[in-house]
Amino acid sequence: MTQWQIIVAGLVTLGLYTYLWKDNPIYRTIEHAFVGFYTAYAVAMVYHNQVKPAVLNDLIRDGEAIVLIPLILGAMIYLRYLPQLSWVSRYPMSFWLGYGAGFVISYQIQPLIQQIRASFIPINSVNSFLIVVGILTTLMYFFFTWTVKDPVTHYGSKIGRYFIIVALGATFGNTVIFRVGLLMGRMQFLLFDLLRIGN
Amino acid sequence: MTFWRKFLNMDRRIMWGAMFLIVAAVLLRPIGLPMQIGSTTEKFYDFVEDIPRGSIVWVEAGFGAGNLPEVGPQIRTFLIQAYRRDLRLIMSSTGVEGSQLGQEMFEDIKSQFFPDLEYGVDFLNVGYRPGTMIYARALADDVMSATGGVDIFGRSLADFPLASEVPRLHGDYVAVLAHFVGHDPPPDEWFAAVGQPGNIPIISGTPQMAVPQFIPFLEAGIIKANIPGMRGAAEYESLVGVLGSATAGQDVTSSMVLFITILVIMANVGYILTRKDTSS
């Protein structure tokens, strides 16, 4: 980055941090500018990387008429802004919903099978015992229809709940470290690149 | 009990100020705490070392600026290790920012370490494409068709020798898929869309936050190796012998974790003591 780019980036970071004191016009200005810049960037990226190659290369140069189908479907979404034709926009949306649900089913089951297979752990230590008990009781916690109050299911799901709490505690710790990483990355930039102190 | 009540009602700006001061102080005056290399990072390093020289690795750089402090050093060090082993890399991105950030990293390590690297021969960036996993699936069928036949700069892929060697994302052409994504799409989806049908092993680098999500995938063999967060990045830098921002950040992470742990313990003690006080 050039020196001017570093100064702009540094001022924007500091401007966003002013929010920690309280909401103020500097933060609001940067917030709105950020949203605007990013939207423009994303539009440009999608246009140059997706729309332009599809239309110029595939459709016009190579004559692949099949590209017209997604183009028309995409254009149909914009009809929602015309009250009399807004019903047309429901068709591409139905397509999206159907695609979403179908995609999940086709691509989620195989990894699940892999994970079931990885759970076949021989119980030969305290660790392996805890892993197996953790898996089974956590699964029990997520049975929604098992309402019979027999001791196995009752205490099983209770134990599962404790395993979930422990797992959430571990996840909490990981997330805290992630946040520290974010703060540190910005501080490195502010101290070393912007202010040129240390390093 | 006045102290505990005051502590629990402390203005959070005091805490934020303390955090800024600790991070700045430790960055400027590193403590130099010792670091042990974890087995998962070592496995990642060994995995890359075992890839035959000259092979092509597909790099998914689906991370964003928010993950840069953690995933940035991971991918940067990976590029250095890969080029030391004469690997050739093709980069794609399912995240808008990742393609540009990845390109900048390549330019950076090229100017610093490998001036002879040539774009299109040793490295190719096919840029960002929307559609996440449907795009990944399309890459498994036909790279030219999925990318529209152009790279990140809009130049024809047919002009680059590296592109002609990978007609589709399959184990016959690509040795490994290196997955550097903030959190989404997770590697199990890449595994189902590309890894398993194409017989391509997947290795990954993740932010610390996503580690619990990735551990089951590692255990199940869906990913073969993983660099976990900032700490993993620091370990990886140490293994490759290139000390960077992750190594510099290790002292900060340790100091901040200690500070936050003290706060959590004090808050819980304060909560218990003031609760008793209130009930009595």
Place this chain on the structure above:
Amino acid sequence: MLVADQPVLGIFARDLFPAFVLAAAVAVAVFFMIQRARSGASIPLIRRLPGIEALEEAIGRSTEMGKPVHYIPGLGDIRDPMTIASFAVLSFVSRLTASYDVRLICTNRNPVVYAIAEEVIRQSYLEAGRPDSFNPDDVRFMSDAQFAYCANVVGMLVRERPAAQILYGNFWAESMIIIEQGALIGSIQIGATAQVHQMPWFVACCDYALLGDEMYAASAYLSKEPVMTGTVVGQDIGKYICFVLILLGVIMSTVVGSNDHFLTRWLQ
């Protein structure tokens, strides 16, 4: 071993056979349970989900305070099951806000989810008999970028000060910042996600939290419709199958002394 590239009869990949069996078993169970529920035959009941019961309380509070309700259908895209589950709850929430005549603000990160969310809310207002109360400007596309979206939502929370905030879907690192801001302005907060690394924040900072599979069961719990309820019961049968498979696998592995046995090979 035959791989996915050499399918039997051109459609069946042999190494995906166990996945096919599991998917088929769950599909049959769901179909069977839906049919039973439709015909009025008894099917197992779904257990209580306090987080869902709190939705009405949160919207009621907003009505009393005369402040809006803020709903986020997550940051995931349309292929995300959490997003799909969120639409059912959004439909329920928007019907309530329509009937209580309280303002509902729905902020979105994904453009396709935004379009569908708007349709869902519009439909709910129509069903509640208040189509004129629907304000399209309150369904907002903020930004496709995670932290630009987050900055915009935080700013909106400070300005609009909703009395209730419902986060239902797939969330990433921005969730804590949004929940923290919600807590600062005194919103009652209900969070639901199956994203493992965000669950701790939901548990720690929200007034009610639905974790993992609970968020998928919620839509059935809310609607009490036979199709939805039958689906959840059928899915539970899928979980029982997984439970039994794991239990059998562990027993066999323990007896054999390693995980090299028939069941592992079958699932290979």
